[in-house]
Amino acid sequence: MLEIESIATIASHSALQIMKGAKQEGFRTALICLKDRINVYSRFRHLIDNYLIIREYKDIVSKGIQKSLLDLNAIIIPHGSFVEYVGVDNIYRIECPVFGNRKLLEWEHNQFKKYELLKSAEISVPKVYNDPSEVDRLVIVKLPGAKGGQGYFLAKNKNELIRKADKLKINLAEALIQEYIIGTPMYFQYFYSPLFNRLELLGSDIRYESNIDGLKRIPFHIADPTFTVVGNIPVVLRESLLSQVFDYGEKFVSITKEKVPPGAIGPYCLEAVCTNHLKIIVFEFSGRIVAGTNLYIMGSPYSWLYFDEPMSMGRRIAREIKLALENNELNKVIS
Ligand code: AMP
Secondary structure, eight states: OOOOOEEEEESSTTHHHHHHHHHHTTOEEEEEEEGGGHHHHGGGGGGOSEEEEESSGGGGGSHHHHHHHHHTTEEEOOOHHIIIIIOHHHHTTOOSOBBSOHHHHHHHHOHHHHHHHHHHTTOOOOOEESSGGGOOSOEEEEOTTOOTTTTEEEESSHHHHHHHHHHTTOOGGGSEEEEOOOSEEEEEEEEEETTTTEEEEEEEEEEEEEEHHHHTTSSSOOSOOOEEEEEEEEOOOOGGGHHHHHHHHHHHHHHHHHHSTTOOOEEEEEEEEEOTTOOEEEEEEESSOOGGGGGGTTOOTTHHHHOSSOOOHHHHHHHHHHHHHHTTOGGGTBO
């Protein structure tokens, strides 16, 4: 039987929350840390039992780090940096258990697969154009490998799309051309527990993005909007929206069980825009913890409805691992 003693992650994204949650649930912790980030993370040394130092993110799959993780009986918690910087192929090379479904990270990484998964779940999604000449409205263009909203651009019509793509030397066949939904962006932070077969909504947030969120401060349009995430702000949903939010959350769990078995495990996020007709349209998902959960390190208005104690997403993950170990069901939560 597998033993788990330490919870490990990469020093970035939501690492502090994950370390704190692990400590709250009685685990030891290990932080895989870029050399030049030690200065930040060592300020929280009471949360970190072991540092595994790397020179670049991909070093996580080096023999030395893998051995250290195995020696520590560690389980890895993947977050956004695993998808963006470690590389999805490398995720399969991690030898110790990984919390969640590694395959879902692979789907998350591919914009086209991601969109198809949402669509086949019968979740409302924006229209996608395969042929640029068919563009008949405002679109957002997502280039392959764009990270954290960086590298997206808007085009008002097909002529502008083709002109901008030429200027930026972009091959539109490789880009996802998606209808731009006007409304309020909202991100729903779910946790699916395979142990209890229960879907929990643990929080919601809005991303603060530069410079689209700064443009409203000036009276006229002087720059093209960009979508680089710089932070997150909390939002509590109008309560009547919850039926759509739970419906989409459940549809997501079902479709992942069917197409990406064993399906979603633990945290995931649906990223949406709510229109003025109160219709929620989902343009993305993340198949792991999202950075917006950092808002709720003391718990959120939603987590408080489930738990009479502060329950961050990081702590919820550690709690699921602890319960899985106690019930001899670790295989249900790792891949
Ligand atoms: P993403 O990296 O895909 O989460 O997107 C970055 C940001 O782009 C989002 O937070 C939204 O502000 C914006 N965005 C992406 N897709 C759409 C869409 N189809 N409609 C409206 N806004 C979008």
